[in-house]
Every structure is written in C-alpha cells, then in structure tokens.
Amino acid sequence: MSRELLAIIDQIGREKGIETGTIITAVESALVSAAKKKYGADHNVQVELNRHTGEIEAVTIKTIVDEVMNAQTEISLEEAREYDESAEVGDEIGALLEMEDFGRIAAQTAKQVIFQRVREAEWESVHREYSVRIGEVISGMILGQERRNYIVELGKTEALLPISQQIPRENYRRGDRIRAYLLEVKPSSRGPQIILSRARPEFVSKLFEMEVPEISEGVIEIKGVVREPGDRTKIAVVSHDTSVDPVGACVGVRGSRVQSVVRELRGEKIDIVTWTEDPRTYIGEALSPAVVDKVGINELERTALVVVSEQQLSLAIGKKGQNVRLASKLTGWRVDIINQMEYETERANERENEIAEALSREHEAHQAEEAAEALLHAEDQEAEGNVLNLPGVGAKMAALLAEHGFDTIVKLSEVEEKSLADLPGLGSKTAEKLVSSAKAYVLSLSEEAEEV
DSSP states (O other): OHHHHHHHHHHHHHHHTOOHHHHHHHHHHHHHHHHHHHHOTTSEEEEEEOTTTOOEEEEEEEEEESSOSOTTTEEEHHHHHHHOTTOOTTOEEEEEOOGGGGHHHHHHHHHHHHHHHHHHHHHHHHHHHHHTTTTOEEEEEEEEEETTEEEEEOSSSEEEEOGGGSOTTOOOOTTOEEEEEEEEEEOOTTSOEEEEESSSHHHHHHHHHHHOHHHHTTSEEEEEEEEETTTEEEEEEEESSTTSOHHHHHHOGGGHHHHHHHHHTTSOEEEEEEOOSOHHHHHHHHTTTSOOSEEEEETTTTEEEEEEOHHHHHHHHOGGGHHHHHHHHHHTSEEEEEEHHHHHHHHHHHHHHHHHHHHHHHHHHHHHHHHHHHHHHHHHHHHHOBGGGSTTOOHHHHHHHHHTTOOBHHHHHHSOHHHHHTSTTOOHHHHHHHHHHHHHHHHHHHHHHHHO
16 A cells, blocks of 8 residues: 555656655645544644655654643653653653554545645646746647636646637637737636736737747847737837848748738738838838828927828728827827828918918018108107197198198298298298298207207
C-alpha cells in the first residue's frame, strides 16, 4: 500500500502540474488533522511520510513532568521511564499512533484536507503559469457557453471568454478550437480566473507579430492599433531598415500574411498604413483606403482639415463615420473632412471677407482723413473769425455768405462792397456795413497781435 500511495501522489503531481513534495506535505498535514480529530485537538501530533518507502509514521509528543496536569500533552516521569530509562523531567517523548485506529470520520477529514490542499496547490500552479503569460496569444477548445460567456479549455485549466471581449456576430460550438489574447488572471474564491479576449487591439498586434517575422525581429515596429471589432482595424507600422517596406512586409506575397490575420478575425477589414512623424502625411495615410488632396492642421488645438474629391468623400468618412473616427484615434488628431467644392467655396468666402475687411479699413481711413481736414478747416475758421460774431449777422445771413464763399470775417473784409451787394437779399447799405464791420474786426485783431 505504501508504494501505491507514492505512485498515486506522483500521478496526481503529473496531472495537476504540482510538485510531489507539495502533495506529500498536504498528506502529512491531512493526517495530523485526522489524528487530532480522533484523539483531541490538544494532542501534539507529528506525521512523517517517507519519500522513498511510502511508510507513514504518526507520533504524539508529550512533555515529561513530575505531576501530570494535562494527560493529552504531558506524561509522568515514571510512565516515561517505562519506554525510555534515561528519560528526565522536561524532556519530550513520542508514542506511536496506529493508523488503523483513526476511524472513518478521521479518515474522511484527512481526505477532505488532502483534496483542499491539492486544489490550492493546483490553483497556485495555474496562477504562476498563466500570470507570466499575460499578453500572449494562446489556443484552447470551446467547452460550452454560460450566460453568453464562452468556457475555454486550456489543457490543465479553464478560461473565460466574456461577451465583452468577443468579436460581434462570432459564434462557436462545443469542440471548436480558438485563439485568443490572454488579458488577465484574476483571483477568485474558486481559484484563479483566466480572462481571454478576441476584441482587444493587442490581439491584432500579436497576430501580426506571429505572422510577420520582421516584427518579432524588431525590424518593423507597430506604432499603433485601433479597432472596431468585427468591422475594421487600422494598424500603423514603421521600418527601422530603409530597405524594408513596412506595409509590404505586413501584407506579404499576394497578401498571404494579412489574409491569415483576416481569416483569424473572421473577415475583419484591416488597413495597414505607414507611420511618419509628419502629421499631415500621417493623417493622409490613416484615412486609407481614401486618397486625400490636401491636409491642413492646427497644432495648438490638434485639429486637421482634410480636403478630398467628391468621389472620395464617402470612402474617407466611411460607413457611419467609421473610417474618419478610427483615423482620429490612430493619429491622435481630430479630423474634419470636406470635398473640393466645399473647400473652394470656403476659400472664396474667406477671400470675400478679406476684401470686405480691406475696404472697411480703407473707408475708415478715408473718414479719419476727412475728419482731420474738417478739424483743420474748423481751426482755420476759428482763427479767421466767424461771421456770426459781426453785429447784425444772424444764422440765415451767415449761411448765405458761406454759400458764396464768405465763411470768415477775414474773407468778408477783403471783398468789394459792390460784389457783396449783388448777393440776393443784400443791398448796398447792408454790404457796406458788413465790409466796414469786417475790416474793423481784422484791424482789432492786428492791434492785439502787436501788443502781444
């Protein structure tokens, strides 16, 4: 039986991926629990399983004392010397326990402890194995479906493919083989839970890395991947070797490499574009398969205006805006698209606005010039005297004089009386009086100037 026990332990270790020593420790711990179940929890029991013969030795350890207070953990010196004549107070002495005496309940307890310890060791082994494989693509077989989440067998354990990580419209049956991206390993009360994903952009990156040797070798680098699972993926690549075309290498001969990835993704469209540091060029590439005419950018706001022909407009935008949306995510720029006609109309409107602004500025300048001239003229009038300052000159007469060029007293003093008398509504006497008053006014101004 002892040899058979070792064989069973060895078999369990191989099947569960657990070290033999871990299982033996679990068995020893289980037998200790069984002994305490039989003889009492206070007993100091030690169990050892021989790694070579499979023999199990169980002993209960008691301390030698003069007066026994607890029979389960202590033994008198007289009783101890019946087993060992050299025994002394304070020593410890062990007594063998018969395994056959454990009983059915104790044996059941040992069985439960062994199962629990083996299960915990198995969980630890699974967690250790798969936690270091996070980020890899692994293969498995569909076992079934639970609440629209697929259960995937990975060999020694099972994994979960949640509905949130599935490609839309993708269905599997029991026994189907699948590949998926190992997303995370989460602890739970039922052991480590391995979460898979087929919807993450990293899944596409790993598939290309498996199909394109230049990527795994570091010659080609994947700069970015954006994806709407089941519909379209955009992947930007760059080559660190000028002799290697990054897009051509990813596509492969007659599209063999990219088609392998497309088949794995159940026909999902894949746009492979060249990454570049020039944002204008990169944005134009990201809108593939559309061909763009012009790209304008606002670096401060990280926005871009892309001009395409009328024939390319729907292709550039994509179904429900998908193409431009993915291009924006890939480049990190907010992209707006207009056709050539809209661009020309917008440019014409801009030119009209510029011309209108120029005319407005010119008109404002002209108005300012006229205002300056009017101010100078007003200053000149003030210096030469206002005709309203002459006695007998009212607003009506001042308007008549100004209409015929006599808007200042100085001008009025220089005119001949006869010419002034010919004006309508004026007579010779009025003309004579006006000229005389004007000359007197001018004379008074001259005298004041001489005094100063």
